[in-house]
Structures are given as structure tokens and as C-alpha cells.
Amino acid sequence: MGDTGPTGPVMDRDEVDRALARLGAEHEAIETSLLALQDHAGRRLLEGAELTGVTAERWSAAEASITLLWSYFDAYTGALRTAREIRSRRRWSSREDLAELTELLRGEAVTVSGGATANAPTLQGGPGRLSERYSLVTLVERMNQLYAGSLDMVVAADAVWSALPARIDLLAAELQRTRKLAHSVGVRPGEHPAGDDLERITRTLTRLREQVISDPLAFWQPAQGSSAPGGGRPDTTVYDREARALEEVRREIDAVLAVRQDAEQRIVRLRDVLSRADRTLAEARTARGEVLAKIAATEVPVVGGPPIVLQEQLAAAAEYRRHAQWHRLSPLLESLEEKAEDELLRARESLTAVTAPLAVRAELRGRLDAYKAKMARLGHAEDPELAEKYEKARRMLWSAPCDLRVAEQAVLRYQHAAAELLGTARRVPGQGGPVDRTGPGA
Numbered sequence: 504m505g506d507t508g509p510t511g512p513v514m515d516r517d518e519v520d521r522a523l524a525r526l527g528a529e530h531e532a533i534e535t536s537l538l539a540l541q542d543h544a545g546r547r548l549l550e551g552a553e554l555t556g557v558t559a560e561r562w563s564a565a566e567a568s569i570t571l572l573w574s575y576f577d578a579y580t581g582a583l584r585t586a587r588e589i590r591s592r593r594r595w596s597s598r599e600d601l602a603e604l605t606e607l608l609r610g611e612a613v614t615v616s617g618g619a620t621a622n623a624p625t626l627q628g629g630p631g632r633l634s635e636r637y638s639l640v641t642l643v644e645r646m647n648q649l650y651a652g653s654l655d656m657v658v659a660a661d662a663v664w665s666a667l668p669a670r671i672d673l674l675a676a677e678l679q680r681t682r683k684l685a686h687s688v689g690v691r692p693g694e695h696p697a698g699d700d701l702e703r704i705t706r707t708l709t710r711l712r713e714q715v716i717s718d719p720l721a722f723w724q725p726a727q728g729s730s731a732p733g734g735g736r737p738d739t740t741v742y743d744r745e746a747r748a749l750e751e752v753r754r755e756i757d758a759v760l761a762v763r764q765d766a767e768q769r770i771v772r773l774r775d776v777l778s779r780a781d782r783t784l785a786e787a788r789t790a791r792g793e794v795l796a797k798i799a800a801t802e803v804p805v806v807g808g809p810p811i812v813l814q815e816q817l818a819a820a821a822e823y824r825r826h827a828q829w830h831r832l833s834p835l836l837e838s839l840e841e842k843a844e845d846e847l848l849r850a851r852e853s854l855t856a857v858t859a860p861l862a863v864r865a866e867l868r869g870r871l872d873a874y875k876a877k878m879a880r881l882g883h884a885e886d887p888e889l890a891e892k893y894e895k896a897r898r899m900l901w902s903a904p905c906d907l908r909v910a911e912q913a914v915l916r917y918q919h920a921a922a923e924l925l926g927t928a929r930r931v932p933g934q935g936g937p938v939d940r941t942g943p944g945a
Contacts, residue, residue, distance in 0.1 A: 514605045516596055522608050523590060526583055529643055533650075537576060540569065540654060545661025556718035558660060565656045568649045574615055575637075575646050582613045582639060611636045651732050656720070658733030663719035666737040671712045674746055678704060681753055688759045688829040695830045697752045704745050704752070711741055762833040766824050769836050773817055776843040781809045783850035791857045798860040799904035806853050813842055863907055868900050871914050878921050889924060892917040 514522065540546060546569075549562050586607050589600055596604070606612055614636050637645065682701050685691070692698040715722055726734040762769075787806045794803050816839055823832040875893055878884060896913035899905060 512605075513598070513602050514608065515601065519590060519596065519601065519604050519608065523583075523586060526586075526608070526639060530580065530583055533576060533579070533643070533646060536650060537572060540650065540657065543654075543657055543661070545657040545664070548664060549657065549660055552716070554717055556721055558718045558720040561656050561720060562660075565653045568653045572646055572649050572653070575642055575649070578613050578615050578637075579639065579642050579646070582607060582642075608639060611638045611641070613637045613639060613642055655732040655734075659723045659725075659735060660719040662733060662735075663715060663722050663737045667715045667719075667722060667739065667742060668712060670739075670742060671708055671715065674742070674749065675705075675708050675712075678708065678749055681749060681756065684760075685752070685756050688756060688763060689827060690756060690759060690830045697755045697830070700748060700752050704749055707741070707745050711745070759829045759833050762836060763827075763829045766829070766832060766836070769840070770817070770820055770824065773820070773836070773839055773843050776847050777809070777813060777817065780843070780847040780850040783847070783854050784809055787850065787854040787857045790854065790861070794857060794860050797903045797905060798864065799906045803860065804853070804856050806857060810846060813839065813846060816842075860907060864900060864905055864910070867907070867910055867914050871896050871900065871917060874918055874921050878924070881925070883921075883924055886924060889917070889920050892920050 549558075549565075554562055586604055589604055589607070590596060592600060614634060616634055678701065682705075685698060685701060689695070690698045690701075692702045722738045724735050724738045726736070784806060791803050791806050816835060820832055820835050820839060823829075823835065871893070875884075878886075878889060883889060892913070896910065896917050899910040899913050
């Protein structure tokens with residue numbers, strides 16, 4: 504082993520045997536990897552697909568790399584076979600055999616023919632030379648790098664194809680179901696924004712699927728800082744956006760469906776609310792006439808009529824329901840329900856405002872009778888002055904038209920007279936009784 508050559512000291516038999524064992528294990532591992540790459544589903548899909556864009560460019564380079572890989576492997580196999588033949592010539596290899604094996608195992612003794620490398624990319628990215636010589640170690644390094652680059656491209660394309668088309672198809676199926684449902688409730692393109700959204704989503708998904716099939720690598724996000732083949736994930740940005748848009752449309756259609764299910768009940772309730780508002784306004788108009796006839800010297804607010812526009816809108820809602828135009832009925836019912844409640848409240852407030860003078864007269868009558876009853880209970884019903892004031896107040900309150908301001912003054916005079924009478928009786932011996940501090944109900 505003392506002799507040396509261009510490759511260094513001549514290897515002894517043990518070194519040769521260990522090198523052959525290692526190279527044999529590497530050969531088996533490389534062959535297994537190449538066969539797995541050859542049978543990879545992603546590679547078969549790429550081989551048969553009509554590719555475009557970045558995927559077409561990278562697959563063209565990967566095909567050349569895979570072809571070169573097999574050429575390198577064939578050269579590696581041939582060199583390993585030659586080395587094994589030399590070693591098997593005799594049990595104890597001669598010095599000449601060991602020198603030849605040393606050159607073969609350590610030197611640049613493997614030639615790859617020009618046909619294999621002419622169109623293949625080199626590690627530096629330039630065109631390959633017509634022929635190249637390599638050591639087995641360098642050849643393994645070249646194969647590993649070419650294999651990693653080819654596998655990365657194949658795995659990435661396969662990952663996109665495995666993930667996105669199936670998800671797009673599922674979303675497209677959901678889209679078709681949603682379109683049928685939308686059509687059944689009158690949500691159509693050109694008539695409702697949700698119908699236009701469904702058309703846009705349909706076009707986008709169709710275009711997205713075509714792009715994913717022809718150029719999967721355009722939808723691949725490599726993992727930052729990862730050097731492992733296939734490190735990364737499919738880019739689902741467009742898909743996710745359209746899925747959210749479809750969900751929003753579906754929620755809107757669900758709202759329209761809810762309108763269809765309870766539309767009749769809501770229209771009936773609306774008719775009832777507007778009918779109550781009309782009856783209340785009619786009552787207010789009648790009450791206003793009564794007030795004007797019975798109450799003098801007071802301002803009575805004018806009572807407006809029922810708003811015709813609400814009745815027209817209610818009729819339109821019923822028409823929408825008859826023609827199953829649920830997408831138009833939904834916003835109309837929501838608006839009508841709010842307006843109908845406001846109209847009923849306005850009618851009630853109008854009735855309260857109109858009848859306020861009658862309520863004041865009723866309160867004065869009640870107060871006058873309550874004081875009279877109390878004075879009778881305390882034995883003062885026959886008092887002439889008190890009876891006169893009572894009679895004046897009573898005539899004013901029970902005559903028409905009634906002047907509320909004058910009548911109220913008459914009631915107050917009767918109350919003051921009653922209070923003075925009770926105070927006098929309290930100061931006279933034998934005329935005891937409770938002092939009136941709390942009014943007629945004391």
C-alpha cells in the first residue's frame with residue numbers, strides 16, 4: 504500500500520471490500536429511490552398532463568434531470584459492476600488489481616456519454632458538456648441533487664393536485680345545490696345581487712380548476728427555510744375567498760327561505776297591525792268630533808288619515824308572495840313591519856291627544872263627586888253655601904259645551920269651601936272630626 508498514484512495511496516483489500524459494500528448499499532438505495540420516483544403518481548400525472556406556465560417550465564427541466572439521473576445511475580452501476588468483477592478475479596487481489604480498483608473507486612473513472620448530458624442542466628444551470636468524467640463520490644452527489652430537485656417538483660405538483668381539485672369539486676357541487684335553491688326562491692342573475700355573486704363564483708371556480716390542473720406549481724407555497732423535497736403547502740387563497748363568498752350567499756338565501764316559510768303569517772300580522780292603527784285613527788276622529796261638541800275653548804289636534812303608501816306596500820307584499828318573489832318580499836316585509844308598528848303607535852298617541860280634554864273633564868267630575876260624598880259622610884251635605892257651589896260646578900261639568908278652565912275653577916271653589924267648613928267644624932266644641940289633609944279619599 505506504499506505505492507501512490509493520482510488518487511492517493513493504493514487501497515488494500517479490506518479497504519476495497521468496505522468501499523464495495525458501502526457503494527453497493529448506496530446503489531441499492533439510489534435504485535429504490537429512482538424506481539419510486541418513476542412510479543410516483545405525481546410524475547405519471549405530470550407526464551400525461553397538458554401543462555402551462557411555471558409548471559411546464561419546471562417539468563421540462565425535471566424530465567431532463569430524470570433522464571440524466573438514469574444515465575448517471577447506469578454509469579454508476581457499470582462502474583460498480585466492473586469493480587466487483589475485478590475484485591472477484593482472485594481471492595487475494597494482486598497489487599495491479601488493487602491499483603486498478605483504487606483508480607476506479609476513488610478516481611474520476613466514470614464517463615457519462617455526451618448523449619446523456621448534452622441537453623441536461625448542470626448544477627450551475629448551464630448546458631451540459633458532450634461528456635463528463637466523475638468519481639463515484641461525485642456521481643452520487645450529482646444524483647442526490649438532481650433527485651432532490653426533481654422530487655421536490657413532483658411532490659409539490661402532486662400535493663396541489665391532491666388537495667385543490669377535490670376541494671374545488673366539492674365546493675362546485677355545493678355551488679350547484681345553492682344555485683338550484685336560489686332559483687327556486689327567485690334569486691337569479693340580473694335580478695338579485697346574490698344571483699350575480701353565484702354567477703361570479705361559478706366563473707371563478709371554473710377558471711381556478713383549469714389553472715390548478717394545468718399549472719399546479721402556480722398554487723404552491725414553499726416552506727420558508729425548508730430544504731426538504733416537497734416542503735410547503737398548496738396556496739388556497741382564491742379557493743378560501745370563494746368559499747366564504749358562497750357561504751355569505753347561502754346565508755342570504757336561508758334568510759329568503761325563512762321569509763317564504765312564514766310569509767303568510769307575517770302578512771296576516773301586518774294586516775292586523777295596520778287594521779288596528781286604522782281603527783284607532785277612526786276612533787280618534789270620532790272622539791275629536793265629540794270633544795269639539797262637548798268641550799269649549801280648547802284646541803283639539805287634527806287627526807290624520809291612514810297612510811295609503813303602507814296599504815299599497817302591503818298589497819305589493821301579497822303580490823310578491825303569490826308570485827314567489829321571495830327575494831323582493833324579504834326586505835319589503837322587514838320595512839313594513841317597522842313602519843306598521845310606528846303607525847300603530849302614532850294612532851294611539853293621536854287618540855290620547857284628542858281625548859285628553861274628555862279625560863280632564865272626567866277627572867274633574869270624579870273629584871267633585873268624591874268631595875260631595877265625603878262631605879255627606881261627615882254630615883255637611885245640607886250646607887246651603889256648599890250645595891250652591893256644588894250645583895254650579897256640576898252644571899258646568901255636565902253641560903255642553905263645557906269650558907274646562909271655568910269648570911275647574913268651580914271645582915276648586917267647592918273644594919276650598921269644603922275645606923273651610925271642615926276647619927270651622929273642627930274649632931267648634933262638639934263638632935269634632937278629622938282634619939282634611941289628604942283629600943276626599945282620607
